Amino acid sequence: xxxxxxxxxxxxxxxxxxxxxxxxxxxxxxxxxxxxxxxxxxxxxxxxxxxxxxxxxxxxxxxxxxxxxxxxxxxxxxxxxxxxxxxxxxxxxxxxxxxxxxxxxxxxxxxxxxxxxxxxxxxxxxxxxxxxxxxxxxxxxxxxxxxxxxxxxxxxxxxxxxxxxxxxxxxxxxxxxxxxxxxxxxxxxxxxxxxxxxxxxxxxxxxxxxxxxxxxxxxxxxxxxxxxxxxxxxxxxxxxxxxxxxxxxxxxxxxxxxxxxxxxxxxxxxxxxxxxxxxxxxxxxxxxxxxxxxxxxxxxxxxxxxxxxxxxxxxxxxxxxxxxxxxxxxxxxxxxxxxxxxxxxxxxxxxxxxxxxxxxxxxxxxxxxxxxxxxxxxxxxxxxxxxxxxxxxxxxxxxxxxxxxxxxxxxxxxxxxxxxxxxxxxxxxxxxxxxxxxxxxxxxxxxxxxxxxxxxxxxxxxxxxxxxxxxxxxx
Numbered sequence: 001x002x003x004x005x006x007x008x009x010x011x012x013x014x015x016x017x018x019x020x021x022x023x024x025x026x027x028x029x030x031x032x033x034x035x036x037x038x039x040x041x042x043x044x045x046x047x048x049x050x051x052x053x054x055x056x057x058x059x060x061x062x063x064x065x066x067x068x069x070x071x072x073x074x075x076x077x078x079x080x081x082x083x084x085x086x087x088x089x090x091x092x093x094x095x096x097x098x099x100x101x102x103x104x105x106x107x108x109x110x111x112x113x114x115x116x117x118x119x120x121x122x123x124x125x126x127x128x129x130x131x132x133x134x135x136x137x138x139x140x141x142x143x144x145x146x147x148x149x150x151x152x153x154x155x156x157x158x159x160x161x162x163x164x165x166x167x168x169x170x171x172x173x174x175x176x177x178x179x180x181x182x183x184x185x186x187x188x189x190x191x192x193x194x195x196x197x198x199x200x201x202x203x204x205x206x207x208x209x210x211x212x213x214x215x216x217x218x219x220x221x222x223x224x225x226x227x228x229x230x231x232x233x234x235x236x237x238x239x240x241x242x243x244x245x246x247x248x249x250x251x252x253x254x255x256x257x258x259x260x261x262x263x264x265x266x267x268x269x270x271x272x273x274x275x276x277x278x279x280x281x282x283x284x285x286x287x288x289x290x291x292x293x294x295x296x297x298x299x300x301x302x303x304x305x306x307x308x309x310x311x312x313x314x315x316x317x318x319x320x321x322x323x324x325x326x327x328x329x330x331x332x333x334x335x336x337x338x339x340x341x342x343x344x345x346x347x348x349x350x351x352x353x354x355x356x357x358x359x360x361x362x363x364x365x366x367x368x369x370x371x372x373x374x375x376x377x378x379x380x381x382x383x384x385x386x387x388x389x390x391x392x393x394x395x396x397x398x399x400x401x402x403x404x405x406x407x408x409x410x411x412x413x414x415x416x417x418x419x420x421x422x423x424x425x426x427x428x429x430x431x432x433x434x435x436x437x438x439x440x441x442x443x444x445x446x447x448x449x450x451x452x453x454x455x456x457x458x459x460x461x462x463x464x465x466x467x468x469x470x471x472x473x474x475x
Contacts, residue, residue, distance in 0.1 A: 006081045010066060013085075014092075027055055087115030099111050113135065227301070241283060248280070251267070316353055321349055343382045375400065397453070401450065411429050
């Protein structure tokens, strides 16, 4: 909505006659308005059309009264565009004092000093006032056209300044609004970038896991074949050795009845040289230890297969969480055994419906991180499990260095790591968080500097129905 221009003028002069003269020029009766329009047309040409618009003139007879009117106009949100101020107005303020007070109240007010003479030099006047472009001088006796011209120009100037200020305000509001939109778009973009990084990290880690799984499958296949026949051969060899020992026992029993004494002597000497009695004791021990070693290798291969689930189709299945934890601990034993003692405190838990190899990956990340948190002294890692309603939980707690609060806020961010370059990718906990989220579970952490850290993973026993619905619709 376009408002009419502000043509409100305040006249501050101590003489009543001056007020009457100004009113005749600036606010004449309607009959005289046409004559003024003709004068304005003569002065300004066609550009001044349409004219015949008079000013709104108000009077004050002392500076204090003028200040009160200016303050009241501002409070009513109907400011004056300009003021004519007399230089000498005894017994109150003079023109300079009045203008100083007016500009303190309204810095936008345009002012014209009206005077025939002054007690103060113009140099002093200009030095006392912050003139800028708001002050003009009108010397008495003044001409009506000059008064009208000043009023027209200064009110128009005030209006243009006001319009410019409002336009600037609108522009600033538009800039703020646009800046807000850009900021929101930038936040959304940063969120999308973070999500893409997270997904990229999961993809990279998934590809690594797939490669590890394929490698484990190949290694397991290649190792299982020789282990199979070595294990079989050990069984046969044990049978052969048992038969040989029976034969040796028979020979030992027959030594005393040998017909030739020299043969008996030679056999006894040979038995002493080869320490036959020791061999008969040591060979079964070696066989048992070797067999245990082969069983151990076979178990490691099986643990590799269980951990990577190379024989599965990466579909949801019912799995024994304890079995998965045990196989994972076996896989990371070489990484952990020199840094911490692993204590298992298993509770009674049912099988859970899950992606077993991914849960194993979570356990591995938490246990390895706990081992890395240990200081120079060998620490303790406790793996606990339990049931809470329709959920099971597993906890990996350590008595290591703990995590600083600032770092604790960022541990699940992709690529965030406090380890030296080349020692960690910063994807382990981020991947673990994503896996737990995929299972509609949660992962919580509590840490105290100098005392240790505990990660607790809570998982639903049964696959959530909403997860089934999502997969069924392909979303």
